[in-house]
Amino acid sequence: MKKYLLFLLFTIVVSSQFWGCISYSRTETDIYTISEMDTTTSYIDKNAPGNRDNGIIYSSSRTVESKRDLIQRDSTVTREYPNFIRLGLFESVGLIGSGSNYAAGMGMFGVFPDFENLKTSYTGGTGKIFSGGLYRFGVVEWRLRWFRDAKDWTYGTSGLEIIMPDARTEYALASIAPLYIRKRWFLREQIPYIAITAHTGIGWYPSQYLNLAGSIDVGSIGGLNVRAYLGLAAGQNPKGSPQVKMSPAFNSSTIKSVTSVFPYFGIGISVLDFLNRVPETYREWKDHEHSSWDIGLTQMILLNSGASSIYNTNNSSTLLTGYILRLANASVALPLLDWKLYAGTSLINFIVLGNDEWGMGILPLRLGIWQTVIMDELSVEPFIEYNYYPSEIFHLGGRLNLRVTEGINLGLAVGYASGSTVRRFGSDMMRQLGKPMSFSRPYIGLSIGIFDRIFFPEHLRYFKDK
Amino acid sequence: MKIYKLFFIIFILLSSCVNEQFSLNLSNRELISGLIMSDYGTVDVINDNSVMLYDGGFIALKKPGITDLVSDITVDLKEGEGAWFAIRCASNKNEEHPGILLTYSTNGVLVQEKGKSPVNLVQYKAKIDEPTRIVFRNDCKRYDIMINCDTVYTGWTDLPNTEYVLVKALPKSKVLLTGISMFEKGEE
Known part of the structure; x- marks a missing residue:
């Protein structure tokens, strides 16, 4: 009996219907065939030089060639829809x-x-x-x-x-x-x-x-x-x-x-x-309404803040000293400054400027201005961020974002972070993550967003009718 | 442990249900994809080759990948006036796109194409409980409409060929579609 159950499960799982259901998109494809008919007629006169000795009435050397072509071109239309509630x-x-x-x-x-x-x-x-x-x-x-x-x-x-x-x-x-x-x-x-x-x-x-x-x-x-x-x-x-x-x-x-x-x-x-x-x-993905300038899984800034580097294991100098890691981010457009002002947060925000100078924020409060520089390509994002728990960090910064693909972006980041690691952390966490310390440092870094989608005005519902 | 397996199977089976899509001719491999485009309860898929359309029932039948399409449908009017067909169109946003429309009703046959004069063929009238075979034959720009083996209309159009035939029951009508087959021109 177990073999039958196993076979049934296997059949269901390998069926395209099953995978079609669990996919987050539903795809519809239609083919349109355009028919074109063309007739080409060629007239050719092959007149030989010199006189013809063939009487008053004679056949012409002109030939007529008529050629008919049928061209059929297929045009395929693919539409993608969300496949979930x-x-x-x-x-x-x-x-x-x-x-x-x-x-x-x-x-x-x-x-x-x-x-x-x-x-x-x-x-x-x-x-x-x-x-x-x-x-x-x-x-x-x-x-x-x-x-x-x-x-x-x-x-x-x-x-x-x-x-x-x-x-x-x-x-x-x-x-x-x-x-x-x-x-x-x-x-x-x-x-x-x-x-x-x-x-x-x-x-x-x-x-x-x-x-x-x-x-x-x-x-x-x-x-x-x-x-x-x-x-x-x-x-x-x-x-x-x-x-x-x-x-x-x-x-x-x-x-x-x-x-x-x-x-x-x-x-x-x-x-x-x-x-x-x-x-x-039943609305295609491309026509969906969006409310945010940015939604993503991971944003990471590899930075140099001048602090002692976390990558430094033998006291030699390194180009990078730390990183900022944001997980599960959202930057929701607010109805001010022509929807350029945004309120944002992340599920978890790690700010690691260097060895012993780090902190963590859960659901930090972020306020910024999103300015599109080149449509579909480049945007700048100055922001101010307050991480209140478990670390307390004020963070002022700006990012220049280059959209590479729909889910990947690269950029430059500069900022200044000031705060304290120790607030509300327990001794167990301290033993694992390092010494508690207060810090205030500027930084410059390279940012990368993975599964992080940047939206442009054409995507936001507020600009659909403009 | 058996209950776990049962939960798992129920869950996977539930996730495989997409009620608005259906398939015809699964048994003879001449697969036709169907899409119910009207409200729940207006369309019943019966067996492997029949569809019952109730008042307002609207379906799209599609032969994937085939556009020089010959569609052969037996229409059995059970109640009401008749049915409406469309070729050279698609299910998506069908109301916005032109197509060749055929109304087969108790008043006769009406062939319409946007921008052209409608053609009314009053001698071909639908009758209750009298199955009628309707064939649409697409051949590049030419299309033929056959009713019970008579070619009742031949037209020429610049509309592109598509994979679809749309069928809708007229108001207060109940129509049984049987013997549905769709194949490529030349395979008749």
Whole structure:
């Protein structure tokens, strides 16, 4: 029987239909054949010199050649459409009230944890608002056409889902590829959308659980979403699950399955998380509306700040001393200065000016002006950025961006960063990442964006009618 | 462990569902791709070679890669007035693009092309429960329309050949399309 199941799975997975469904784009191709007919007529007179001795009436030497050609040219039109309702990289929710005595303190949106306590031996404490967290990595939803094509139903999954009520790992429910069915009621049908969503999810490995929730969703704009959740999760962690095995509450003789049932309320955020309504899945990618000057996975600046280099292992001088790394970025256009002003953030922002002079920001606040210099090619971006947690860094800078491809850009960057590494970092983190220190330095560097798309005025919805 | 496999299979099968697309003639390898362009419930794909169109039902039939196309469809009017066909067009933004339109109804046959005078052939009338074979034959700029083996119209057009035949049921009509085949000119 196992062989049949395996064969069935293999057949489904190799079928083009399956891959067509999980692809983020749907392609339509049409061929038009243009027919052209052409007739060429040649008249040739072959008159030999000299007199002809052939009477008054004689045949002409003129020949007529008529040639008819048929040319058929195929013209192929290819159109690309989005093939998903929702596609997201990372979603995080800070849970309130899911475990008051063992609160982990994951912070607002679940992304501002107490770094000192980020270890499996930590079993929580009291006096923390955000006791747990809900995390999804790689979220995808497709349209579900049931109940006679009822509106806005979806089914979907995520690569990994973790719902932790508190700091005790044995009570955290986790599953790879949980199956979710969702129904949305849109309160606002323009970008950014506002919707009430009902979620029903089943996790199957390593935890088995049911997650019922309702949420109010705002987004997406620039891939950013904010959600407020109210839900109930109920399930079990088998004694062989990693959560139970890792738990400090058990040893090899006391290990057992753990049942975890908890209601929760939470406020969450998601990044690089894009939502389409059904009509948008019938709009070609090239006609889609965009709201941001830049959306991307990675931006890196390789820099020289004059500090002691992180690349220096034998006290010799190096051209580069550090780097700035931004992950999951968005620069959303604001309705000021003809939409050139933008507000931006990143999920994580590392600023490493040199050895011992570094810091990290989660969801930093960035304000800048985006100026297109050459359409489709070159743009400049002066900005000011405030990283408030866990390091506190003021960062003033500018970038000159050259778009190389749709997902890759190169550029020059200059800036000045001033701040402190130590704020709110724990001793464990310090041991791993280096000595705490305050710093203030200018820098110059080369920037590269990978899976980082720069938009130009022609792409932004605000300029469509101009 | 079996329940895990079941979840996995259900999930993969669900992800393979695209309801608005369908295929005809899977059994004899003369594959025709279909696209339902009207609301849910207005089109039923029956067996491997038949489609029922209800009031407002609108489909696009496509023979991928073939443009000098001969389309052979048996039309069985069950209720109402008849059906509307279009050739030399495509499913995408079809309302914006010109095509050659044929209305086959209880009032007769009407052939229309933008910029040309419509041709009304009143002697070929659709009748309830009387299957009629309609063939569209494209040959470069020339096209022939045959009804029950009679060539009722031959026209010339500058519109490009396409892979499509669009079919729509007229208002309050119910039309069964059977024996649908689409092949390249010369393969008849």
